[in-house]
Amino acid sequence: MGYKVVVVGATGNVGKEMLSILAEREFPVDEIAALASRKSLGTEVSFGDRTLKTKDLDTFDFTGWDIALFAIGSDATKVYAPKAAAAGCVVIDNSSLYRYDPDVPLVVPEVNAEAVDGYAKKNIIANPNCSTAQMVVALKPLHDRAKIKRVVVSTYQSVSGTGKEAMDELWNQTKGLFVIGQDVAPSVYPKQIAFNVIPHIDVFLDSGDTKEEWKMVAETKKILDPSIKVSATCVRVPVFVGHSESINIETEDFLDWEEATEILREAPGVLVIDKREAGGYMTPVEAAGEDATYVSRIRQDNTIENGLNFWCVSDNLRKGAALNAVQIAEVLGKRCLKKD
Structure with a gap:
């Protein structure tokens, strides 16, 4: 037996990826519903070799459905997620609304799959x-x-982390500047994104950090270890899909870069592409459409006693959102919602 699954926000970038990945990974689906806002009612979306017509989120009854993958903003999630949860449907939410709620598990299956067991509180x-x-x-x-x-x-x-309008803005600015020779004023971002980088993601906090930077600190502590100290600087770059990160870590015990490389080669969800030569590393263009988290440029940081540097790249629409949600659903099914 399979599950009755709902994808909420099925017409957006992440919602479409969720449907695609559910089909790719052959998630055991007995019945599936694609939900969207009323303005998108009836829009067709793909689920494997099937075509689904979106249903109205506002009037949908979640009773009898097993799992709902939410890919809508926090404001809408605040309205509809509690309704789904109250109807007995387990919500896997991609927004930031519940990430810091102590009664809601924050899960990356390769890291803390066991945290899924706490889903029943809400x-x-x-x-x-x-x-x-x-x-x-x-x-x-x-x-x-x-x-x-x-x-x-x-x-x-x-820019895909901001949504379709941001992707359109990058395209239109690039085309305007390079092909037409005309400036295209920014509307999604505060400054031009084409041929530029913007050291500003989400709103600024009183500390001087942006909320995106704060999220990385708070979430790493909740998922991995509350004792870890994290300092983040988050920058938007003119890339359509794929996030990259330059990471420096300091460890309690010495870890040689060669041992670190072997550890990462064996790690679930990680692929090491690290040749010390031109092109011997991953970039976001190559990671787009892939499931793995890629690690390159692994090397010792000799400025501190136990330091390492490495480069990390992943498709943000997949591992950063849709794939991770589907993986959570897989763990939930195996650990908590077993079907005969």
Whole structure:
């Protein structure tokens, strides 16, 4: 027997990826519903070799459904997730709404799959921020071996993390500047994104950090270890899909870069592409459409006693969002919602 699955926000970038990945991974689906806002009612979306017509989220009855994958913003999630959860449908939420709720598990299956067991407190499981998800997949096996004390990370995040309008803005600005020779004023971002980088993701906090940077700190502590110190600088770059991260870690025990490389080669969800030659590393263009978290440029940081540097790349729409949500559903099914 399979599950009755709902994808909420099925017409968005992440929702479409969720449907695609459910089909790719042959998740045991007996029945599936694609939900969207009323303005998108009847829009067709793909699920494997099937075509689904979206149903109205506002009037949908979640009673009798097993799992709902949510890919809508926090405001809408605040309205509809409690309704689904109250109807007995387990919500796996991609927004930031529930990530910091102590009664809601925040899960990356390669890192803390057992946390799924706590879903029943609210019938909700949170998916982490895209930049956090790929980082903790790489950090976990190193932390198990040498205990990470401190992480300093700089992210280079693609515009797809902001949504379709941001992707359109990058395309239109690039075309306008390069082909037409005309400036296209920014509307999604505060400054031009084409041929530029913007050291600002989400709102600024009183500390001077942005909320995106704060998220990486808080989520890494909740998912991996509350004792880890994290310093993050998050930057938006003119890339359509794929987040990159330059990561520096300081560990309690010495960890040689060669041993770290072997540990990462054996780690679930990680692929090491690290040849010390031109092109011997991963970039976001190559990671787009792939499931893995790629690690390259592994090397010792000799400025501190127990330090390592490495480069981490992943498709933010997949591991950073849709894939992670489907993996959570898989773990939930195996551990908690077993079907005869």
